Amino acid sequence: MDPSDQKFFTVIDYVIFAVLLAASMGIGLYYALSGGRQRTTQEFLMADRSMGCLPVSLSLIASFQSAVAIIGVPAEIYTHGTQYWFIGCAYILGLFIPAHIFIPVFYRLRVSSAYQYLELRFSKAVRICGTFTFIFQMVIYMGVCVYTPAFALNAVTGFELWGTVLATGLVCTLYTTLGGLKAVIWTDVFQTVVMFAGQLAVIVVGVQKTGGVADVWRKVWEGNRISGLDLNPDPTERHTFWTLGVGGVFLMLSLYGVNQAQVQRYLSSRTEKEAVRSCYMVFPSLQLALALSCVMGLVMFARYCGEDHSDKLMVIYFVMDMLHGLPGLPGLFIACLFSAALSTISSAFNSLATVTMEDLIKPQYPAMTEARATLLSKVLAMSYGLLCLAMAYLTHLMGDSVLQVALKIFGMVGGPILGLFCLGMFFPWANSIGALVGLCAGLVVAFWLGIGSILNRSTRPLPLESSLCSSANLILIGLIISFLTGPTKEEDVMPGTLYPLLGKLFCFLPEHLKKKLCCVTPLGQTVSERIDLIAKNLATFIYDVFAVE
């Protein structure tokens, strides 16, 4: 294709992209000028803890649905078939466990940052190490998230590269800095809708142009792209039920259980029940997002089967091939790609500002006035926004291959952070030294796996098994070191920071043995009260779904 954007885009396409930016900016301005006008950190960072479950749930999906997934998943399905779709199974436990273990613990401790938990449970040192690990992870990720869609679009259509990066980065920085978490959450809602609409448009037009649903189905069936469940236990196999189902749960837990961007959304909910409900509501929307990307891959296969296309950017070729000549639709897809990018980097800016403020600055200056803390939080959000642009430039300088590496770092670092929180919540004996040594060991394992796969040029989506291996490794080392250096006595652990997982898993053991495993009944709730709560939540959720219809 001739890389000249005149061929693909009409004025209306540029207008649609501009409307996306303007609307996001407008939402930012609205929350800067309404409500409490962003004059407290409670409002700027925690949205006044007043959010309902619908915006929170859409925002939860938007945070970790980046343009990388929108471009990558259809290509995966095109080349390797629908096996990847089985990652949808991991969403069940991957959301149920956060809803009933992580959310109650964080919510009832009334923390502002997930890393505050680490100080309550372990020590200040563990909190600071956790915070720096998170900052490292997110800073690398946000550069990739803003650069990837601009780069892909530029490579295929000639769409202006740096103008796009600058426009999206700066607009996002502005609305995040002006409107705080409320603006971030409500732009996420809007952007999620645009994201779904863009993918849907490509699928509808694509199916029409390839001869209808029956034809698409026949071609992908004959092309062997519909995969059955692969139960092969070989862990070096590309995708099996085990790598996707088990690895996927760990990936989901590292994103939806303990990542600050998500924890902050749970904490911004009006009530704990509302937070749990928003987590449940992620399930259908995340299945929809997965289905849209997978179906797009199938339609793409129906279109190009037999032809030799192995370009990483073929999704963009496909979209432009389908949509050009239909004024407005290419623009809608561009808006879809950048909605995915904006919603991810805005979450990154706000969560990074929060941890820097709450975990690094406030503990040093406890006497800081609220006005000054709010101003400083805004300066931080803005600085991370500008840092994101610098990271995008760095990504560009290091070239194409760094995209893969950077994404792997994101997945690699997620595992040890998850392990750190699990060590604290589920194992009363774990002490601060164990946690620190475990974190280092987990990071070493993660990087060793990651660098190994980069050197072997393995294309496997590593985060799946990496988060499992490195979090398991962290927990094991953490426990060994804790027992060697003197395990913490359960009565010395801060109440509310433990969840009696082992006691529950081994509920058949006699009472005195269970006491040895973990006797604290946490959060002031008995087991039967907890089961009641789960049943009630499910009932209200089902009721809500049908009441809406």
Ligand SMILES: CC(C)(CO)[C@@H](O)C(=O)NCCC(=O)O
């Ligand atoms: C959260 C999942 C696993 C949901 O399928 C996926 O969207 C994902 O791997 N997200 C993180 C990577 C990214 O999209 O940037």
Ligand code: NA
């Ligand atoms: Na996103």
